[in-house]
Amino acid sequence: MTARADILARLTGTATPAGIAAEAAALLIAPERPRVDPAQVEETFLARLTLSSVAATVDRIATLADLPAAIARYCADQSLPLTLCVPPDPRLGQCDWTGFTLHDRAAPDEPAALAIARCGVAETGSLVFETGAAAPMLPNFLALHHIVVVPQVVAYLEDATLPGAHPRAHYWVTGVSGTTDIEGTYVRGAHGPRFLHVIRLG
Amino acid sequence: MSFATRVDEALADRNLKLAVERTAGTAEAKRTLAVDAFPDFDAARDRAAAIKDHVVANLGHYLQAFEANATAAGAQVHWARTAQEACDIVVRLCKAANAKSVARSKSMLGEEIGLPHALAEAGIGRIETDLAEHIIQLSGERPSHIIWPAMHKTREQVSALFKASHRAPHEEETIAAMAESARRHLREGMLAADVGISGANFLVADTGAVCTVTNEGNAELSLVPPRMHIVTAGIEKIVPSTGHAVHLLRMLSRSATGAPLSQYTTFYTGPKRALDRDGPEEMHIVLVDNGRTTMREEGLAEMLRCIRCGACMNHCVVFRQIGGHAYGGTYPGPMGAVLTPAFDGLKQSRDLPNACTLNGKCQEVCPVRIPLPTLLRGWREKSWREGLEPASLRSGLGTWAWFARRPRLYRAATATALRAMRLMGRSGWLTRLPLADGWTRYRDMPRPTEESFMAQYRKGRRS
Numbered sequence: 123m124t125a126r127a128d129i130l131a132r133l134t135g136t137a138t139p140a141g142i143a144a145e146a147a148a149l150l151i152a153p154e155r156p157r158v159d160p161a162q163v164e165e166t167f168l169a170r171l172t173l174s175s176v177a178a179t180v181d182r183i184a185t186l187a188d189l190p191a192a193i194a195r196y197c198a199d200q201s202l203p204l205t206l207c208v209p210p211d212p213r214l215g216q217c218d219w220t221g222f223t224l225h226d227r228a229a230p231d232e233p234a235a236l237a238i239a240r241c242g243v244a245e246t247g248s249l250v251f252e253t254g255a256a257a258p259m260l261p262n263f264l265a266l267h268h269i270v271v272v273p274q275v276v277a278y279l280e281d282a283t284l285p286g287a288h289p290r291a292h293y294w295v296t297g298v299s300g301t302t303d304i305e306g307t308y309v310r311g312a313h314g315p316r317f318l319h320v321i322r323l324g
Numbered sequence: 325m326s327f328a329t330r331v332d333e334a335l336a337d338r339n340l341k342l343a344v345e346r347t348a349g350t351a352e353a354k355r356t357l358a359v360d361a362f363p364d365f366d367a368a369r370d371r372a373a374a375i376k377d378h379v380v381a382n383l384g385h386y387l388q389a390f391e392a393n394a395t396a397a398g399a400q401v402h403w404a405r406t407a408q409e410a411c412d413i414v415v416r417l418c419k420a421a422n423a424k425s426v427a428r429s430k431s432m433l434g435e436e437i438g439l440p441h442a443l444a445e446a447g448i449g450r451i452e453t454d455l456a457e458h459i460i461q462l463s464g465e466r467p468s469h470i471i472w473p474a475m476h477k478t479r480e481q482v483s484a485l486f487k488a489s490h491r492a493p494h495e496e497e498t499i500a501a502m503a504e505s506a507r508r509h510l511r512e513g514m515l516a517a518d519v520g521i522s523g524a525n526f527l528v529a530d531t532g533a534v535c536t537v538t539n540e541g542n543a544e545l546s547l548v549p550p551r552m553h554i555v556t557a558g559i560e561k562i563v564p565s566t567g568h569a570v571h572l573l574r575m576l577s578r579s580a581t582g583a584p585l586s587q588y589t590t591f592y593t594g595p596k597r598a599l600d601r602d603g604p605e606e607m608h609i610v611l612v613d614n615g616r617t618t619m620r621e622e623g624l625a626e627m628l629r630c631i632r633c634g635a636c637m638n639h640c641v642v643f644r645q646i647g648g649h650a651y652g653g654t655y656p657g658p659m660g661a662v663l664t665p666a667f668d669g670l671k672q673s674r675d676l677p678n679a680c681t682l683n684g685k686c687q688e689v690c691p692v693r694i695p696l697p698t699l700l701r702g703w704r705e706k707s708w709r710e711g712l713e714p715a716s717l718r719s720g721l722g723t724w725a726w727f728a729r730r731p732r733l734y735r736a737a738t739a740t741a742l743r744a745m746r747l748m749g750r751s752g753w754l755t756r757l758p759l760a761d762g763w764t765r766y767r768d769m770p771r772p773t774e775e776s777f778m779a780q781y782r783k784g785r786r787s
């Protein structure tokens with residue numbers, strides 16, 4: 123017998139697929155979770171971003187046309203050159219990047235990378251991403267400064283999940299790369315970003 | 325080395341006690357804050373347990389659904405009955421990919437099946453990318469905790485290890501500078517690796533996704549650049565859908581570190597798509613049984629709920645005194661004392677279930693409500709039935725004797741045992757006493773006063 127057949131032979135059950143599906147669905151009715159006031163989703167998200175476990179800085183823009191100026195402000199604050207890894211996202215084509223040096227492949231020691239999240243999550247202050255032709259993943263982990271545009275905010279993690287077929291990666295970023303592995307002392311920038319800057323769009 | 329010897333060595337090591345106290349104590353405090361901020365946490369634990377029980381009851385169904393969906397997404401699914409089969413599959417895949425080096429993202433299952441050793445035997449270079457696992461790899465040790473594997477190491481020891489092995493090590497003796505040195509060193513290795521190997525926190529049946537959770541982001545840096553991503557996962561890691569994973573993620577991070585969510589939660593579904601800019605060309609998922617179907621059949625199904633959060637060990641009075649290495653298995657603490665006899669055999673590990681006060685603290689904090697004390701008692705009874713206890717301990721005072729010979733442990737144990745006894749007391753009289761099982765089978769003991777004699781004595785002397 124193959125390993126597969128052997129293992130499955132020991133795991134036979136009598137429940138029908140429909141019965142199992144009904145039970146699984148029932149287990150998700152009204153889940154307990156920290157409550158997010160529906161009238162305060164935006165405020166809750168912004169408050170979460172400033173928690174010490176997330177520790178993001180925040181800016182706000184009305185349209186994507188304002189994005190280069192917002193990034194220039196951040197770079198000036200952080201004494202960074204106007205050099206940026208940007209994803210090949212057509213939405214960024216409408217921005218005037220005069221004064222910036224842009225590239226779309228992240229270097230091993232990339233100083234700063236820009237990404238557009240699908241949404242932010244108020245419950246946890248998470249930023250939600252999916253990989254695709256216009257959205258590589260690696261720059262978001264290589265860069266020291268992770269700069270993220272957030273066009274939309276949802277209340278709960280469940281609202282951020284993807285229905286249907288998934289892309290290669292669907293991921294939630296909640297803060298910066300951190301470790302407490304040496305004597306329990308918290309250090310930011312263990313492997314990935316040390317700084318997270320959120321630019322709320324709209 | 326016997327368990328007793330390892331415990332005695334651990335008890336003699338004052339540094340170890342400080343290190344364990346510091347990390348476990350912080351984790352305990354942070355968990356308490358997180359749970360206090362989540363009003364329905366107890367009901368949420370019931371739901372988490374019910375989700376896991378539902379999966380374990382229908383495991384065959386869900387494994388096949390996961391296999392079908394992961395395959396449809398382009399991943400290749402492999403099945404392994406034993407640790408050896410699992411390691412063989414991984415080594416074969418690495419060799420087929422002509423891999424010189426693999427980057428491994430921390431996985432307790434990988435430790436359980438002996439993957440680091442198997443890769444070394446096959447001559448495949450391995451870099452551990454979790455900072456603590458990196459430290460452990462350099463020191464040639466095993467993890468001493470499932471969340472903080474290097475919790476027993478001091479900063480001076482870490483500094484010396486890094487200076488001996490990093491190309492451009494830190495100059496300043498600060499923890500931040502040491503972490504920076506590891507960042508430089510490990511990044512090179514991750515970007516150069518041919519294969520990335522991870523475990524899975526969850527396998528999502530209805531999408532075929534594999535979910536990893538880290539605070540460092542090392543999983544993503546280990547798994548995106550290489551040509552091949554190999555996952556080794558226990559078959560109990562299945563969840564029906566992402567929604568079920570969300571519920572368990574809320575429980576996992578709060579119970580482990582006190583955070584509402586870990587920094588990086590990633591769902592990987594199949595290999596790189598045609599137009600993707602990055603990601604591996606191949607994704608392989610090895611579903612590992614290694615005793616789990618037997619646990620399910622033979623009375624340990626509840627243990628398959630475990631989401632490896634580490635809360636039970638952080639709150640365990642024995643673990644806090646002796647640390648993780650003394651347990652001798654892959655998994656330490658209360659969950660390890662239940663799992664190790666299942667993996668290694670009761671004969672070799674029958675001391676582990678004895679090294680427990682049955683104070684119930686682990687069960688109280690377990691996010692999936694595993695009745696750890698009951699399972700430990702089950703092992704004790706089995707050990708008795710099978711005549712594995714030496715004659716000297718067959719008086720019925722085996723556990724008591726085990727503690728009584730170690731005064732420091734005994735004091736810590738009795739302090740919490742008193743608490744447990746008060747909870748267990750009925751109308752002032754106990755019918756069962758954790759540290760003297762054999763005795764109370766035949767006579768009742770009076771309910772203890774609020775503090776132990778020693779504690780009252782010390783207080784009396786102070787006032």
Ligand code: SF4
Pocket residue numbers: 579629630631632633634635636637659686689690691692693694
């Ligand atoms: S037994 Fe419970 S508390 Fe212990 S690691 Fe597993 S889930 Fe966490």
